[in-house]
Amino acid sequence: MDVTAAGPRRLTIRNVAERAQVSLGTVSNVLNRPEMVAPATRARVRAVMDELGFVRNTAAHQLRMGNSRSVSVVVHDVSNSFFTEAIRGIEDVTNDNGYVVIVSSSDASAEREKRCLRLVEEQRVLGVIITPADKDLGHLVRLQEHGTRVILLDRHGPGGGFCSVAVDDVRGGELAAAHLFSQGHRRIAMVNGPTEIRQCADRRRGVRRAARRAGFDPDTAILDVPVAALSAAGGQGAVARVLAGSPAPTGVVCANDMAAMGVLRGLREAGVRVPDDISVVGYDDIDFAAMLSPSLTSVRQPKYELGASAARLLLEEVSDATHTHREVRFDPELVVRSSSAPASDRTASAKPDSVSTNGTSRSRRTGVSRTGA
Amino acid sequence: MDVTAAGPRRLTIRNVAERAQVSLGTVSNVLNRPEMVAPATRARVRAVMDELGFVRNTAAHQLRMGNSRSVSVVVHDVSNSFFTEAIRGIEDVTNDNGYVVIVSSSDASAEREKRCLRLVEEQRVLGVIITPADKDLGHLVRLQEHGTRVILLDRHGPGGGFCSVAVDDVRGGELAAAHLFSQGHRRIAMVNGPTEIRQCADRRRGVRRAARRAGFDPDTAILDVPVAALSAAGGQGAVARVLAGSPAPTGVVCANDMAAMGVLRGLREAGVRVPDDISVVGYDDIDFAAMLSPSLTSVRQPKYELGASAARLLLEEVSDATHTHREVRFDPELVVRSSSAPASDRTASAKPDSVSTNGTSRSRRTGVSRTGA
DNA sequence: TTGAAAGCGCTAACAG
DNA sequence: CTGTTAGCGCTTTCAA
Numbered sequence: 001m002d003v004t005a006a007g008p009r010r011l012t013i014r015n016v017a018e019r020a021q022v023s024l025g026t027v028s029n030v031l032n033r034p035e036m037v038a039p040a041t042r043a044r045v046r047a048v049m050d051e052l053g054f055v056r057n058t059a060a061h062q063l064r065m066g067n068s069r070s071v072s073v074v075v076h077d078v079s080n081s082f083f084t085e086a087i088r089g090i091e092d093v094t095n096d097n098g099y100v101v102i103v104s105s106s107d108a109s110a111e112r113e114k115r116c117l118r119l120v121e122e123q124r125v126l127g128v129i130i131t132p133a134d135k136d137l138g139h140l141v142r143l144q145e146h147g148t149r150v151i152l153l154d155r156h157g158p159g160g161g162f163c164s165v166a167v168d169d170v171r172g173g174e175l176a177a178a179h180l181f182s183q184g185h186r187r188i189a190m191v192n193g194p195t196e197i198r199q200c201a202d203r204r205r206g207v208r209r210a211a212r213r214a215g216f217d218p219d220t221a222i223l224d225v226p227v228a229a230l231s232a233a234g235g236q237g238a239v240a241r242v243l244a245g246s247p248a249p250t251g252v253v254c255a256n257d258m259a260a261m262g263v264l265r266g267l268r269e270a271g272v273r274v275p276d277d278i279s280v281v282g283y284d285d286i287d288f289a290a291m292l293s294p295s296l297t298s299v300r301q302p303k304y305e306l307g308a309s310a311a312r313l314l315l316e317e318v319s320d321a322t323h324t325h326r327e328v329r330f331d332p333e334l335v336v337r338s339s340s341a342p343a344s345d346r347t348a349s350a351k352p353d354s355v356s357t358n359g360t361s362r363s364r365r366t367g368v369s370r371t372g373a
Numbered sequence: 374m375d376v377t378a379a380g381p382r383r384l385t386i387r388n389v390a391e392r393a394q395v396s397l398g399t400v401s402n403v404l405n406r407p408e409m410v411a412p413a414t415r416a417r418v419r420a421v422m423d424e425l426g427f428v429r430n431t432a433a434h435q436l437r438m439g440n441s442r443s444v445s446v447v448v449h450d451v452s453n454s455f456f457t458e459a460i461r462g463i464e465d466v467t468n469d470n471g472y473v474v475i476v477s478s479s480d481a482s483a484e485r486e487k488r489c490l491r492l493v494e495e496q497r498v499l500g501v502i503i504t505p506a507d508k509d510l511g512h513l514v515r516l517q518e519h520g521t522r523v524i525l526l527d528r529h530g531p532g533g534g535f536c537s538v539a540v541d542d543v544r545g546g547e548l549a550a551a552h553l554f555s556q557g558h559r560r561i562a563m564v565n566g567p568t569e570i571r572q573c574a575d576r577r578r579g580v581r582r583a584a585r586r587a588g589f590d591p592d593t594a595i596l597d598v599p600v601a602a603l604s605a606a607g608g609q610g611a612v613a614r615v616l617a618g619s620p621a622p623t624g625v626v627c628a629n630d631m632a633a634m635g636v637l638r639g640l641r642e643a644g645v646r647v648p649d650d651i652s653v654v655g656y657d658d659i660d661f662a663a664m665l666s667p668s669l670t671s672v673r674q675p676k677y678e679l680g681a682s683a684a685r686l687l688l689e690e691v692s693d694a695t696h697t698h699r700e701v702r703f704d705p706e707l708v709v710r711s712s713s714a715p716a717s718d719r720t721a722s723a724k725p726d727s728v729s730t731n732g733t734s735r736s737r738r739t740g741v742s743r744t745g746a
Numbered sequence: 747t748t749g750a751a752a753g754c755g756c757t758a759a760c761a762g
Numbered sequence: 763c764t765g766t767t768a769g770c771g772c773t774t775t776c777a778a
Contacts, residue, residue: 010439010497010520012771023749028773038747053519058495059441060771062432063754066383069495070475079461081454088452091478100492102443102473105464119473122431122442124383146426147383232664261664268666288661291605291634293641385755396765401757411763433755436770 011054020048031056062124070100071314072120072128075153076108081286082303083131086153089307090129097315099126110134121148127314129153129307137161149317151310155198157327163317165310165328169199172299172332173206173253174213176281177222179297179334180251181214184343185279188251189223189242191259193230200230203255203283223249230255235262239270250278250343257282257289260296264339275341285335295337302330384427393421404429435497443473444687445493445501448526449481454659455676456504459526462680463502470688472499483507494521500687502526502680510534522690524683528571530700536690538683538701542572545672545705546579546626547586549654550595552670552707553624554587557716558652561624562596562615564632566603573603576628576656596622603628608635612643623651623716630655630662630671637665637712648714658708668710675703 013027020027022041030037030045037045048054062068071094075083091101102120106113113133120128127149132140141161144150152164180188188207195201208218223245227234235254242252242263254260260282267274274280274294282289285300309328317323386400393400395414403410403418410418421427435441444467448456464474475493479486486506493501500522505513514534517523525537553561561580568574581591596618600607608627615625615636627633633655640647647653647667655662658673682701690696 010771014771024772025749025751025774026747029748032773036747041748053515055491055494055519057436057497057771059432059435059497060754061495061773063430063436063756063771064773066754068432069492077461078464079454079457081452081457084452084454084457087476088450088478091451091476095477095488095492098492100475100477100496102475103460103464104468104473105461115468118428119442119468119471121428122434123473124430124432142426146428258664261661265664265666286661288634288659291631291638293638293666383755387755397756398758398765398767399763402764405757409763414764430755433770434757436755436772437757439770 010057011052012057013054016045016048016052016054019052020045066124067126068124069098070102070123070125071311072102072104072123072125072130073153074104074106074113074116074120074128074130076106076131076133078103078105082154082284082301085303086307086310089304089309090311091307093308093311093315106131106133108133110136114139117143121146124148126318127151129310129314131155149314151314151317153310154306157325160325160327163310163313163325163327165306165313165330167301167306167330167332169202169332170206170209172283172301173203174210175206175332175334176203176253176283176299177207177210178214179281179336179340180253180279180343181210181216181221183251183279183341185249185251186216186343187221187223187245187247187249188253189225189245189249190253190255191225191227191235191238191242191263192255193227193234193259195226200255207253227259230259232258232262232265235259235264236266237262239263239266243270243272251340252278252280254280254282257284257286257296257298260289260298260339261292264292264294264296274339279340279343281340289335290337292339294339297337297340298335300333300335302332306330383430384425385430386427389418389421389425389427392425393418439497440499441497442471443475443496443498444684445475445477445496445498445503446526447477447479447486447489447493447501447503449479449504449506451476451478455527455657455674458676459680459683462677462682463684464680466681466684466688479504479506481506483509487512490516494519497521499691500524502683502687504528522687524687524690526683527679530698533698533700536686536698536700538679538686538703540674540679540703540705542575542705543579543582545656545674546576547583548579548705548707549576549626549656549672550580550583551587552654552709552713553626553652553716554583554589556624556652556714558622558624559589559716560594560596560618560620560622561626562598562618562622563626563628564598564600564608564611564615564636565628566600566607566632568599573628580626600632603632605631605635605638608632608637609639610635612636612639616643616645624713625651625653627653627655630657630659630669633662633669633671633712634665637667637669647712652713652716654713662708663710665712667712670710670713671708673706673708675705679703 017024017027027045030042073087104116106116110133129151131153140150150162152162154166156166157164190207192204193200211218211221225238225241227238263280272278282296282298285298289296289298390397390400403415446460477489479489483506502524504526513523523535525535527539529539530537563580565577566573584591584594598611598614600611636653645651655669655671658671662669662671
């Protein structure tokens with residue numbers, strides 16, 4: 001009745017060989033070097049494979065060849081949209097090369113990360129693309145020494161021990177703030193998370209750099225408004241401090257869009273109009289940024305490209321013997337919408353929504369800095 | 374200089390055996406049946422493993438044992454938040470059992486799906502948890518016959534050929550509409566996608582059922598407002614048709630939150646107040662539903678639980694010889710926020726945000742209907 | 747061009 | 763309790 005139970009013995013190349021009246025070696029050859037097999041034989045073998053529904057057993061292949069057809073991705077949380085899009089990028093480039101993607105979430109815990117890496121090391125994956133949970137990269141060095149290639153995702157490779165891909169958060173912060181300064185704002189608040197988080201520290205540095213480049217003293221042009229968590233609640237709670245600033249800021253840069261949403265809401269409740277009274281810029285350009293009212297000006301990161309690029313780096317590291325570790329850094333892009341406007345503009349905004357800064361590609365790779373080795 | 378290159382020959386249990394002065398078999402035993410090994414020997418072997426950094430080669434293990442330590446997930450798009458959370462659920466339960474998760478995106482294309490499944494079949498995964506791209510499940514039947522277990526995700530198992538997990542979309546539609554009817558609304562619009570999509574058809578059925586149960590004729594109580602795509606733009610474009618309805622609806626049920634966001638925006642532009650003039654209910658309860666103004670009443674699906682449950686089903690199918698295919702169906706939950714209010718309530722809403730319907734668990738499994746086999 | 751045979755690293759059955 | 767051994771399915775010389 002139940003055909004499913006335990007599954008009928010899986011097919012092997014031996015079965016195929018018998019059925020096709022050839023030897024094992026021949027079947028293997030049509031699989032791996034088809035050009036070495038006489039067309040007629042090849043066709044017959046192929047026909048038998050299709051007929052039987054034969055699928056090569058990767059375990060045996062892998063055991064023989066020494067490496068598997070899989071790459072591993074270890075990120076903080078596979079359900080976080082930043083990683084999720086990067087994973088899609090990884091998947092698209094690795095699948096094209098016959099590799100399969102194994103994902104795991106470390107929950108940013110060094111403990112869990114170690115467990116994931118063990119599981120993954122057992123699989124003898126080609127390599128692992130990882131956003132490390134731990135500041136200390138020692139275990140990754142060891143992993144690499146044991147033969148698992150490591151690519152850092154959204155993290156800079158210190159001293160060139162690894163290849164890495166990252167987006168330039170300093171530049172992102174700078175873009176956001178420079179946009180406001182160029183619109184005539186002279187004092188802006190920055191709603192930021194803890195600067196222990198690299199991204200937060202970098203974005204802040206960028207904001208300050210923008211101030212400097214616009215000819216202002218960062219210490220007076222920038223009002224730091226730190227929040228414990230970059231959430232909507234955090235952003236909303238920051239509004240009072242923004243408005244209490246003296247002199248009052250006419251623009252706010254938020255370190256992510258969730259916080260920006262909170263700020264928008266807080267501002268509305270306080271009766272402050274955006275962008276008429278104050279401009280708001282977010283960071284991440286999440287799907288819904290465009291849907292808010294007013295629609296949110298934000299900094300977009302090339303997440304998909306980040307992942308695709310990491311995968312390419314891994315593939316390259318495998319195939320190219322002369323490979324040398326390097327970092328690929330991407331520039332974020334500012335997407336201007338209606339939450340930001342010139343500082344002097346006190347009329348109700350007649351500005352259209354969703355105007356992109358420029359027409360260039362959404363994810364341009366800017367710098368390839370060579371390091372190490 | 375470069376220790377990394379090509380990686381030093383990988384460690385095997387033979388290396389461990391030599392170093393620990395025991396035989397291969399003993400090392401294997403401490404790995405698989407530690408209780409059979411004398412404590413002293415066991416400790417020594419373990420020490421050597423740690424010292425050397427030995428990690429068991431899954432390929433060999435797998436070749437010997439016949440099955441791998443991995444499960445596969447094939448969904449339309451791994452970067453879609455619905456799947457993303459389900460994947461996290463799958464990951465959490467499978468990881469606990471030492472399995473690793475392989476993800477692939479089919480882009481809802483039967484073509485790509487086939488490719489994914491081939492890749493995955495080569496891996497001899499324990500089983501595949503899949504949201505089929507194709508109406509025709511023939512290839513999945515064949516896959517199962519060849520020994521790869523199959524669990525359907527967000528799809529009902531026709532005739533019981535598979536285990537499946539799904540959330541009851543009819544019930545979801547009913548929840549949304551019943552909420553409005555219970556608030557005194559007597560005519561509501563439904564902004565829905567093409568009913569060729571199973572989810573859309575089901576949600577519509579639920580809405581109509583709610584009307585019937587509230588004592589109305591669905592054909593007059595429900596105004597169908599179909600849109601080509603359940604996007605924000607689609608929702609916004611539907612507003613004119615909603616407002617043109619006669620008699621005018623006092624409530625709108627949207628088949629997803631993106632459409633609801635569009636409706637909200639369109640309504641605001643038309644000068645119609647929510648919920649004062651008209652109530653709006655969404656579907657999916659995406660992260661940002663709570664952040665909108667007004668915050669959006671929506672139907673939440675237990676995505677994480679859906680995935681976790683699928684994984685459990687798979688594990689059970691593997692371990693339990695007497696296993697019989699079945700469907701686990703989850704009930705969605707209505708989350709009431711401030712975009713919906715009683716039909717007669719024409720005062721500015723003083724209703725607090727984020728009031729959940731009830732205090733019960735967020736993802737209660739309601740029905741386990743046995744089918745087939 | 748095709749066939750035979752030797753392992754890849756591990757597990758499990760069996761003998762010491 | 764420990765050691766020896768025969769494969770799991772596949773790739774790849776090497777000989778025919």
